[in-house]
Amino acid sequence: MSFERMWRDLAPVGRDARSGGYFRQPWTTPETELRAWFAEECAARGLELETDGLGNQVAWWRSGEGRAVLTGSHLDSVLDGGAYDGPLGVASALAAVDELRERGVTPARPLGIGVFVEEEGSRFGRACLGSRLAVGATTWEEARELRDRDGVALGDVADGADLDWRLAERVGCFVELHVEQGRDLVDRNAAIGVASGIWPHGRYRFDVTGQANHAGTTRMEDREDPMLTFAMTALAANKQARLAGQRATFGRLDVAPNGTNAVPSRVTAWLDARCDTAEALEELVGEITRLGTERAGRDGTALTVTAESVSGTVDFDPDLARRLAADHEGGDWPIIPTAAGHDAGILSAAGIPTAMIFVRNPTGVSHSPEEHAETADCLAGVHALADSLERLLA
Numbered sequence: 001m002s003f004e005r006m007w008r009d010l011a012p013v014g015r016d017a018r019s020g021g022y023f024r025q026p027w028t029t030p031e032t033e034l035r036a037w038f039a040e041e042c043a044a045r046g047l048e049l050e051t052d053g054l055g056n057q058v059a060w061w062r063s064g065e066g067r068a069v070l071t072g073s074h075l076d077s078v079l080d081g082g083a084y085d086g087p088l089g090v091a092s093a094l095a096a097v098d099e100l101r102e103r104g105v106t107p108a109r110p111l112g113i114g115v116f117v118e119e120e121g122s123r124f125g126r127a128c129l130g131s132r133l134a135v136g137a138t139t140w141e142e143a144r145e146l147r148d149r150d151g152v153a154l155g156d157v158a159d160g161a162d163l164d165w166r167l168a169e170r171v172g173c174f175v176e177l178h179v180e181q182g183r184d185l186v187d188r189n190a191a192i193g194v195a196s197g198i199w200p201h202g203r204y205r206f207d208v209t210g211q212a213n214h215a216g217t218t219r220m221e222d223r224e225d226p227m228l229t230f231a232m233t234a235l236a237a238n239k240q241a242r243l244a245g246q247r248a249t250f251g252r253l254d255v256a257p258n259g260t261n262a263v264p265s266r267v268t269a270w271l272d273a274r275c276d277t278a279e280a281l282e283e284l285v286g287e288i289t290r291l292g293t294e295r296a297g298r299d300g301t302a303l304t305v306t307a308e309s310v311s312g313t314v315d316f317d318p319d320l321a322r323r324l325a326a327d328h329e330g331g332d333w334p335i336i337p338t339a340a341g342h343d344a345g346i347l348s349a350a351g352i353p354t355a356m357i358f359v360r361n362p363t364g365v366s367h368s369p370e371e372h373a374e375t376a377d378c379l380a381g382v383h384a385l386a387d388s389l390e391r392l393l394a
């Protein structure tokens with residue numbers, strides 16, 4: 001019940017009336033409102049809230065002793081994203097605390113609920129920025145210089161001066177519940193799954209420069225058109241990824257000066273690439289870069305490629321995954337890989353034993369207004385998380 005009430009409260013925050021999707025970019029009004037909502041929910045439960053200058057939050061149920069069990073997720077969204085990616089893990093964590101208390105559980109060690117900012121990297125371009133800073137995988141000196149699309153620096157909207165979470169010392173394990181972002185659980189007819197690992201992935205900025213010129217008077221053979229170089233590179237990325245059985249996407253483009261009657265002077269495009277191994281990722285990005293550079297040579301343009309956010313392979317703790325997946329009414333939960341990035345991957349790479357619980361998504365669609373999970377499956381997720389936490393807190 002508490003889950004459904006919270007889900008109703010969250011529904012209007014940052015929702016676009018036309019698309020039905022969410023714009024919950026970090027340090028904007030909707031996202032700030034969500035963080036205030038989380039603080040209120042924690043206060044209502046008597047959880048003790050810690051916040052850093054960035055906006056990362058961890059709420060503690062102080063109980064027992066020793067290293068804590070941490071759960072939680074994120075509240076920010078991609079541009080025009082779904083309702084579930086992130087907030088499902090936060091609302092489920094709060095509802096799981098309610099359920100544990102109803103069951104009369106007294107944790108033998110502390111339980112924390114974490115909310116990490118800018119998980120999507122939708123504003124400053126670095127995936128899982130909040131958790132990276134919280135574990136020291138990125139330094140504030142570097143991060144403060146990151147700029148959003150309007151040129152605003154991270155250091156101008158957030159104060160990361162007190163970022164010493166020492167999570168790796170304080171936390172014994174992390175469990176993130178998340179909506180599934182593919183069709184694996186649908187195909188297996190299972191409401192709940194556990195993650196085995198995350199594919200390595202990265203974001204690469206492709207800057208193509210050419211010569212701005214008149215769209216009517218410049219003969220076709222005289223052009224140095226960066227749009228052509230980009231267009232061929234996008235086709236090559238798709239083809240190379242399909243040939244290799246991997247993933248490559250150009251989903252963001254910036255054209256200068258972006259006029260209809262001029263050959264552009266510059267095209268900047270962002271490649272998102274994901275592969276089943278780090279070697280395959282390097283090879284795929286290398287091949288796309290090679291083909292783009294070759295085409296630039298023919299177009300009279302110049303291409304430079306800059307890695308903006310790279311995340312290595314994540315293998316979640318297999319014992320922890322098996323421990324959470326085993327012995328449930330109706331059978332063991334399936335253990336499945338994912339090509340989506342998560343704060344769980346960052347905490348795992350920082351040496352914290354980590355697991356993820358996935359909730360079935362009937363559309364298989366994510367990072368889109370069509371992302372969905374049925375209420376019954378969300379409630380199954382709350383029970384699954386409560387069961388998992390109870391095992392870990394014993």
Ligand code: GLV
Nearest residue numbers: 120339340341342
């Ligand atoms: C985040 O959800 C990502 O996979 O990019």
Ligand code: MN
Nearest residue numbers: 085086119342
């Ligand atoms: Mn997410």
Ligand code: MN
Nearest residue numbers: 078085120367
């Ligand atoms: Mn996401």
